[in-house]
Amino acid sequence: MIETRQLSKRYGELTAVDGITFKVEAGQVLGFLGPNGAGKSTTMKMIAGFLAPSAGSASVCGHDVVADALAAKRVMGYLPEGAPSYGEMTTRAFLHFVAEARGIRGAQRAQRVEDVIERLHLHNVLEQSIETLSKGFKRRVGLAQAIVHDPAVLILDEPTDGLDPNQKFEVRNLINAMAKDKTIIVSTHILEEVQAVCTRAIIIARGKILADATPAELEARSRYHQAVSLTTTNLAGAKDVLSRVADVAAVEYDTVTRRLTAIPKPGREIFAPISELLKSQGIAVNELQLESGRMDEVFRTITHGDLGEDLAEEARA
Amino acid sequence: MSNIYTVFKRELASYFATPVAYVFIVIFLLLAGAFTFYIGNFYERGQADLLPFFNFHPWLYLFLVPAVGMRLWSEERKSGTIELLLTLPITMWQAVVGKFFAAWAFIGIALALTFPVWITVNYLGSPDNGVIFASYLGSFLMAGAFLAIGSCISACTRNQVVAFILTVVVCFLFLLAGYPLVLNAISVVAPQGLVDAVSGLSFLTHFAAIAKGVIDVRDLIYFALTIAFWLYASAVVIDLKKAD
Numbered sequence: 001m002i003e004t005r006q007l008s009k010r011y012g013e014l015t016a017v018d019g020i021t022f023k024v025e026a027g028q029v030l031g032f033l034g035p036n037g038a039g040k041s042t043t044m045k046m047i048a049g050f051l052a053p054s055a056g057s058a059s060v061c062g063h064d065v066v067a068d069a070l071a072a073k074r075v076m077g078y079l080p081e082g083a084p085s086y087g088e089m090t091t092r093a094f095l096h097f098v099a100e101a102r103g104i105r106g107a108q109r110a111q112r113v114e115d116v117i118e119r120l121h122l123h124n125v126l127e128q129s130i131e132t133l134s135k136g137f138k139r140r141v142g143l144a145q146a147i148v149h150d151p152a153v154l155i156l157d158e159p160t161d162g163l164d165p166n167q168k169f170e171v172r173n174l175i176n177a178m179a180k181d182k183t184i185i186v187s188t189h190i191l192e193e194v195q196a197v198c199t200r201a202i203i204i205a206r207g208k209i210l211a212d213a214t215p216a217e218l219e220a221r222s223r224y225h226q227a228v229s230l231t232t233t234n235l236a237g238a239k240d241v242l243s244r245v246a247d248v249a250a251v252e253y254d255t256v257t258r259r260l261t262a263i264p265k266p267g268r269e270i271f272a273p274i275s276e277l278l279k280s281q282g283i284a285v286n287e288l289q290l291e292s293g294r295m296d297e298v299f300r301t302i303t304h305g306d307l308g309e310d311l312a313e314e315a316r317a
Numbered sequence: 318m319s320n321i322y323t324v325f326k327r328e329l330a331s332y333f334a335t336p337v338a339y340v341f342i343v344i345f346l347l348l349a350g351a352f353t354f355y356i357g358n359f360y361e362r363g364q365a366d367l368l369p370f371f372n373f374h375p376w377l378y379l380f381l382v383p384a385v386g387m388r389l390w391s392e393e394r395k396s397g398t399i400e401l402l403l404t405l406p407i408t409m410w411q412a413v414v415g416k417f418f419a420a421w422a423f424i425g426i427a428l429a430l431t432f433p434v435w436i437t438v439n440y441l442g443s444p445d446n447g448v449i450f451a452s453y454l455g456s457f458l459m460a461g462a463f464l465a466i467g468s469c470i471s472a473c474t475r476n477q478v479v480a481f482i483l484t485v486v487v488c489f490l491f492l493l494a495g496y497p498l499v500l501n502a503i504s505v506v507a508p509q510g511l512v513d514a515v516s517g518l519s520f521l522t523h524f525a526a527i528a529k530g531v532i533d534v535r536d537l538i539y540f541a542l543t544i545a546f547w548l549y550a551s552a553v554v555i556d557l558k559k560a561d
Binding site for chain 2: 050
């Protein structure tokens with residue numbers, strides 16, 4: 001379990017993190033979303049016990065990260081931003097070092113190290129020095145050191161950054177596999193990742209929490225939530241049909257994807273009427289799709305300017 | 318204790334995983350030999366002691382020890398591994414002390430490898446081996462003091478070159494603290510009491526005292542306190558500067 005109360009970090013005049021309060025339970029995967037420089041990494045560094053908060057507090061499994069720092073660090077695995085590791089060490093030596101520093105001794109250490117090597121497919125690079133590894137392998141070594149002691153709490157700062165799509169897929173599977181009994185915080189600026197691994201998402205910008213909801217709830221905030229999009233050869237006919245449905249608020253046409261999108265009035269469902277009307281008018285469509293919402297659009301609205309502030313007010317209320 | 322050992326082991330192994338260790342040891346041995354035999358006139362003096370050998374140690378250390386110390390923390394900061402190290406369940410002082418001991422042990426290994434000089438002098442004559450032992454001890458302690466300064470300055474910057482140059486300067490001032498170069502400059506602005514205090518801080522005076530073969534507790538305490546002070550300062554600096 002991770003809990004923060006009014007967690008803040010100031011550097012002189014600059015407030016990097018401004019009164020962040022949240023609680024994550026075991027079994028939850030919290031996605032930390034936000035533009036670059038929003039305060040995601042600083043928040044994670046404070047929870048990991050690397051930076052001391054300027055104000056407020058954080059605790060991990062009941063251990064305060066400042067007053068009871070060692071106990072908090074013991075139950076936590078942390079992948080810092082950029083997955084730093086000692087370049088001159090071999091993968092094996094590095095994992096053994098971290099396991100030893102984490103107090104795992106003897107046969108158990110060998111077994112734990114073997115286990116993470118298996119999970120992250122590091123067999124082929126065990127005797128290679130880390131500085132000679134590719135970016136993807138370096139990231140996986142970083143992940144391996146974070147989970148070598150099977151921690152109850154995992155803090156991963158951009159775990160899939162720099163990985164190719166296959167590796168991203170594997171890392172997400174790994175996170176999902178561990179999610180059942182652990183408390184996990186993942187920071188990312190890849191929106192699809194939130195849908196792929198997170199049970200909950202916090203959007204943060206300028207050091208403040210602007211939204212705290214499940215990925216589905218965030219999508220529901222999109223104006224494209226429950227929107228209907230289609231592709232057709234009979235563009236004029238389809239446009240005409242869409243504009244005749246009462247609950248359609250607007251119709252958009254994307255000239256690149258050649259896709260028509262009908263946006264519903266808030267809270268209304270338009271899929272059934274559109275589908276029926278198209279059929280009765282005999283307009284053939286290649287594809288007809290109900291959208292759940294567009295994460296990138298929600299992200300932009302929340303993190304940009306005034307509208308973001310409004311939503312922040314709403315989130316607090 | 319086991320945490321210090323874990324950090325120590327990793328750090329010491331890292332010296333030997335790169336060419337740093339071998340370059341350092343070879344250069345150290347070559348220079349120590351050159352100073353002893355050519356500049357120190359080891360043979361010409363015709364005396365069975367290692368004075369010409371140990372006399373040059375402070376000057377050798379002045380450049381070589383900062384080269385070892387400069388990477389202690391600036392490299393951790395530059396590569397970001399400091400974040401990894403300090404989020405492991407080890408305390409700050411365990412990390413500082415473990416890394417320091419590793420670097421010190423490394424210099425100790427280089428120093429121990431000068432043993433052929435000791436064999437030579439024993440082959441040529443019958444020196445007072447007690448004095449030689451004391452000199453080795455004094456030399457090792459002095460290296461530790463240099464290194465502790467290096468640790469602290471290395472914690473101040475992520476640039477190793479800056480760390481090296483500043484460490485050389487600070488070590489130079491400590492080396493010569495008992496000499497007119499430093500004392501005259503201080504006496505212009507400071508009262509006599511402070512001038513005396515500064516003159517007592519000189520590495521050279523304390524090293525010379527031990528190298529004479531007299532292991533005075535005060536000299537040992539002096540080096541121990543110097544090392545402890547600079548290591549404490551290292552921990553403070555790391556804590557203050559780890560955010561940037």
